Amino acid sequence: MSSDDxxxxxxxxxxxxxxxxxxxxxxxxxxxxxxREARSGRRDFIRRAFAGAAAAGAAPxxxxxxxxxxxxxxxxxxxxxxxxxxxxxxxxxxxxxxxPSKYETNVQRxxxxxLTQTTQxxxxxxPLQSLFGIITPSGLHFERHHQGWWDIDPSKHRLMLNGSxxxxxxxxxxxxxxxxxxxxxxxxxxxxxxxANTAVEWGNVAVPTVQYTHGMVSxxxxxxxxLKILFDLCGVDYRRARYVLGEGADGSSMTRTIPxxxxxxxxxxxxxxxxxxxLRPENGYPLRLVVxxxxxxxxxxxxxxxxxxxxxxxxxDEAVHYMDLMPNGLHRQYTNIQECKSVVTTPSGxxxxxxxxxxxxxxLAWSGKGRIKKVxxxxxxxxxxxPARIEGPVQNKSLTRFNIDWVWDGKPALIQSRATDDTxxxxxxxxxxxxxxxxxxxxxxxxxxxxxxxxxxxxxxVQLS
Amino acid sequence: MSSDDxxxxxxxxxxxxxxxxxxxxxxxxxxxxxxREARSGRRDFIRRAFAGAAAAGAAPxxxxxxxxxxxxxxxxxxxxxxxxxxxxxxxxxxxxxxxPSKYETNVQRxxxxxLTQTTQxxxxxxPLQSLFGIITPSGLHFERHHQGWWDIDPSKHRLMLNGSxxxxxxxxxxxxxxxxxxxxxxxxxxxxxxxANTAVEWGNVAVPTVQYTHGMVSxxxxxxxxLKILFDLCGVDYRRARYVLGEGADGSSMTRTIPxxxxxxxxxxxxxxxxxxxLRPENGYPLRLVVxxxxxxxxxxxxxxxxxxxxxxxxxDEAVHYMDLMPNGLHRQYTNIQECKSVVTTPSGxxxxxxxxxxxxxxLAWSGKGRIKKVxxxxxxxxxxxPARIEGPVQNKSLTRFNIDWVWDGKPALIQSRATDDTxxxxxxxxxxxxxxxxxxxxxxxxxxxxxxxxxxxxxxVQLS
Numbered sequence: 001m002s003s004d005d006x007x008x009x010x011x012x013x014x015x016x017x018x019x020x021x022x023x024x025x026x027x028x029x030x031x032x033x034x035x036r037e038a039r040s041g042r043r044d045f046i047r048r049a050f051a052g053a054a055a056a057g058a059a060p061x062x063x064x065x066x067x068x069x070x071x072x073x074x075x076x077x078x079x080x081x082x083x084x085x086x087x088x089x090x091x092x093x094x095x096x097x098x099x100p101s102k103y104e105t106n107v108q109r110x111x112x113x114x115l116t117q118t119t120q121x122x123x124x125x126x127p128l129q130s131l132f133g134i135i136t137p138s139g140l141h142f143e144r145h146h147q148g149w150w151d152i153d154p155s156k157h158r159l160m161l162n163g164s165x166x167x168x169x170x171x172x173x174x175x176x177x178x179x180x181x182x183x184x185x186x187x188x189x190x191x192x193x194x195x196a197n198t199a200v201e202w203g204n205v206a207v208p209t210v211q212y213t214h215g216m217v218s219x220x221x222x223x224x225x226x227l228k229i230l231f232d233l234c235g236v237d238y239r240r241a242r243y244v245l246g247e248g249a250d251g252s253s254m255t256r257t258i259p260x261x262x263x264x265x266x267x268x269x270x271x272x273x274x275x276x277x278x279l280r281p282e283n284g285y286p287l288r289l290v291v292x293x294x295x296x297x298x299x300x301x302x303x304x305x306x307x308x309x310x311x312x313x314x315x316x317d318e319a320v321h322y323m324d325l326m327p328n329g330l331h332r333q334y335t336n337i338q339e340c341k342s343v344v345t346t347p348s349g350x351x352x353x354x355x356x357x358x359x360x361x362x363x364l365a366w367s368g369k370g371r372i373k374k375v376x377x378x379x380x381x382x383x384x385x386x387p388a389r390i391e392g393p394v395q396n397k398s399l400t401r402f403n404i405d406w407v408w409d410g411k412p413a414l415i416q417s418r419a420t421d422d423t424x425x426x427x428x429x430x431x432x433x434x435x436x437x438x439x440x441x442x443x444x445x446x447x448x449x450x451x452x453x454x455x456x457x458x459x460x461x462v463q464l465s
Numbered sequence: 466m467s468s469d470d471x472x473x474x475x476x477x478x479x480x481x482x483x484x485x486x487x488x489x490x491x492x493x494x495x496x497x498x499x500x501r502e503a504r505s506g507r508r509d510f511i512r513r514a515f516a517g518a519a520a521a522g523a524a525p526x527x528x529x530x531x532x533x534x535x536x537x538x539x540x541x542x543x544x545x546x547x548x549x550x551x552x553x554x555x556x557x558x559x560x561x562x563x564x565p566s567k568y569e570t571n572v573q574r575x576x577x578x579x580l581t582q583t584t585q586x587x588x589x590x591x592p593l594q595s596l597f598g599i600i601t602p603s604g605l606h607f608e609r610h611h612q613g614w615w616d617i618d619p620s621k622h623r624l625m626l627n628g629s630x631x632x633x634x635x636x637x638x639x640x641x642x643x644x645x646x647x648x649x650x651x652x653x654x655x656x657x658x659x660x661a662n663t664a665v666e667w668g669n670v671a672v673p674t675v676q677y678t679h680g681m682v683s684x685x686x687x688x689x690x691x692l693k694i695l696f697d698l699c700g701v702d703y704r705r706a707r708y709v710l711g712e713g714a715d716g717s718s719m720t721r722t723i724p725x726x727x728x729x730x731x732x733x734x735x736x737x738x739x740x741x742x743x744l745r746p747e748n749g750y751p752l753r754l755v756v757x758x759x760x761x762x763x764x765x766x767x768x769x770x771x772x773x774x775x776x777x778x779x780x781x782d783e784a785v786h787y788m789d790l791m792p793n794g795l796h797r798q799y800t801n802i803q804e805c806k807s808v809v810t811t812p813s814g815x816x817x818x819x820x821x822x823x824x825x826x827x828x829l830a831w832s833g834k835g836r837i838k839k840v841x842x843x844x845x846x847x848x849x850x851x852p853a854r855i856e857g858p859v860q861n862k863s864l865t866r867f868n869i870d871w872v873w874d875g876k877p878a879l880i881q882s883r884a885t886d887d888t889x890x891x892x893x894x895x896x897x898x899x900x901x902x903x904x905x906x907x908x909x910x911x912x913x914x915x916x917x918x919x920x921x922x923x924x925x926x927v928q929l930s
Binding site: 082084085086087088089090091092093094096097098099100101102103104105107108109110111118119120122123124130131132133134135136137138139140141143145147148149150151152153154156178181182183184185186187188221222223249250251272273275276277278280281282285286302354357358359360362391393395401403405 | 549554557559562563564565567569575585587595598602604610612648649651652714737745751823824866
């Protein structure tokens with residue numbers, strides 16, 4: 001129902017009426033009243049209710065006598081009831097796999113025009129402004145491919161485990177999907193964020209919507225086998241094999257180094273399930289690495305091989321890409337952890353507030369280091385902060401939904417959120433982030449985001465220095 | 466990957482090999498080895514590993530020298546690599562709303578042939594045997610319609626609140642969707658189970674799969690507005706208005722009585738969001754009632770009206786249907802709560818165990834009274850029980866996933882699960898359930914389910930008396 005979904009913004013209502021006969025809901029006179037009131041702009045009862053003012057609705061109007069059901073059994077639809085109230089609906093299993101409403105077709109993942117030179121080595125962004133809760137529907141999960149996506153036959157797919165040196169793994173193995181799915185499994189809700197999420201904001205390029213500023217983060221319930229179990233089966237020498245290399249089966253030859261501590265903690269797993277079903281092809285079907293808290297590029301898709309080694313690999317995707325150019329001219333390398341971050345998703349850039357009054361400000365917070373401890377929200381550009389309500393249970397390395405009440409007075413407002421995780425780390429402002437990291441980075445921007453609500457109600461992306 | 470998905474059961478593997486050059490993964494000789502070993506049945510390393518036996522793999526074989534990459538820059542695919550490793554994949558946003566893999570098309574919700582006389586007043590069952598974790602993908606959520614489903618225009622949809630008597634609600638109101646979405650929201654994960662789930666098992670009709678025995682339960686993250694907030698806005702007289710009627714906008718005129726205590730607890734809400742996006746049309750788009758722990762029929766879809774009253778309504782769907790015929794000839798009415806229940810989803814009816822050895826037994830547990838405290842699993846028809854691992858965090862009135870290790874010795878096994886909730890209630894056997902409720906019920910069957918693993922590996926639905 002966000003404004004960019006181009007839906008009918010009709011928002012009429014009738015309040016304070018006494019309506020006795022439920023059958024008359026949405027009768028012609030009632031519908032005319034709703035639309036009349038919508039046109040006249042009388043739609044402020046929510047603001048009044050929440051502002052604590054006395055409810056001063058229109059005079060009661062009895063509709064009970066209008067258009068009674070004819071006693072003679074005549075036209076049963078003399079009340080002009082909608083078709084869905086009088087007719088026979090669609091059968092079950094119209095499609096054995098259901099789809100969203102036709103009124104939601106504008107809720108899509110989208111490419112940022114001109115951002116990448118090809119559509120295979122590219123990105124699509126999740127429509128955060130239209131999403132609720134913490135689970136990202138798999139059909140709207142962000143995409144990031146380095147050489148396009150594939151739909152790989154799971155009966156032919158294999159996962160190989162080996163050591164960079166034979167002495168690091170006693171019994172290298174190759175697993176079929178059937179074999180992996182017989183092993184002990186875990187199911188956990190985790191966020192995944194591309195290291196380049198919010199990248200263009202480094203250059204103060206204020207892209208219009210939260211879909212493009214923050215839409216390379218998503219959150220799913222993943223199911224799979226802890227990598228530690230596979231390593232135990234293969235006889236890994238944990239004393240010497242301190243690094244892990246994940247390798248994908250697609251043409252991008254994606255390889256990333258993962259510290260063995262993460263595997264030993266039990267958090268890393270090879271996943272086949274996502275949000276209850278098999279992974280989607282765009283997300284690495286039939287097998288991907290799940291490395292909670294770590295940037296998305298390490299969650300290797302189409303996972304075909306895992307190697308253990310005694311030193312970091314310096315693979316192309318960690319020696320050339322996914323590094324941070326610091327003010328002194330050096331690069332931060334192996335910067336894996338996605339630090340604590342948050343963003344308000346409603347109201348956000350491109351949305352329009354139709355009226356003054358009450359709004360539920362809502363957004364998402366996450367931390368690659370653990371759990372969200374609190375989220376503060378400001379509506380005046382950071383001068384004053386109020387703690388938001390956190391939807392629980394708050395989970396480890398998961399998106400966390402926050403909500404806070406706000407009564408908009410119609411004047412310009414600067415809306416921000418600032419998250420704190422359970423290590424005590426506080427999400428930085430742009431000033432604080434740039435003081436350490438300079439201005440020439442691409443990756444790992446976790447600064448506080450600001451949305452300007454203009455007097456017109458239009459919401460705009462602005463960057464406070 | 467369940468057996469009824471008709472996938473290639475090829476399960477070859479090669480173990481105990483030393484493979485030095487990762488580029489040679491899946492080279493022709495390697496692939497031939499995998500298939501040769503699959504044909505010869507040498508695929509028992511998992512059983513041996515878990516049985517603690519010494520790993521006695523094949524002799525090491527160096528593959529590094531086979532088919533080296535040509536130095537002269539000749540045919541780059543001399544290694545016979547799969548197309549997905551050498552080619553350019555699909556672009557992002559091939560579809561702005563993604564779909565499952567083409568290899569998963571057999572994972573569908575399905576109608577039970579002959580169960581209902583029409584396809585509109587009917588049921589489709591969720592494929593529990595193919596699902597992971599606790600989130601049901603919205604495209605596979607079970608369906609139960611009384612007059613078919615509709616895709617209602619949200620800009621025209623209204624929610625009316627009124628009292629059965631004007632004195633019970635001070636200011637009746639009609640809300641648009643936009644207005645509802647401005648109000649304070651909550652996001653919570655809850656199961657929904659049809660009161661008729663597992664119904665045919667009352668008559669000892671052992672339908673073949675868990676999809677048909679238990680597939681009228683699903684679980685989603687729902688987002689919406691607590692009904693208490695709407696009632697407070699409308700000035701409900703909580704002292705006298707002790708009952709709530711929910712009414713749907715479809716042709717079935719679905720109405721259900723809900724006790725006011727449930728609303729006062731804060732648990733009941735009017736939901737527009739499901740698993741991060743708007744509700745699906747089959748699940749009540751754009752608005753449904755969420756009544757955690759209560760049978761699905763009370764979660765009124767296409768919600769258009771909520772009335773408060775001072776007595777139960779005795780609506781047609783609670784005076785004729787959804788009642789339990791007891792041994793003394795009387796009916797239990799208003800039996801709302803879905804009591805503690807569980808079921809093993811793998812291995813389950815219709816699946817085939819391809820071999821002896823290690824399996825992860827997995828399943829789901831839930832209770833309409835609160836949280837799951839423990840799940841015990843038996844492989845000998847209830848003589849011995851072991852506690853399963855529970856995937857956390859365990860949430861209130863939510864599906865809960867459990868897993869337990871099992872080494873199958875190839876002999877017939879009777880697999881059962883038995884859940885206990887945090888009130889101390891223990892899921893009953895059929896004998897215990899029938900001792901109280903007789904044999905003529907349709908609804909509210911929460912007995913322990915038994916799956917027989919036969920020597921052939923085929924799994925069958927059996928009912929222990």
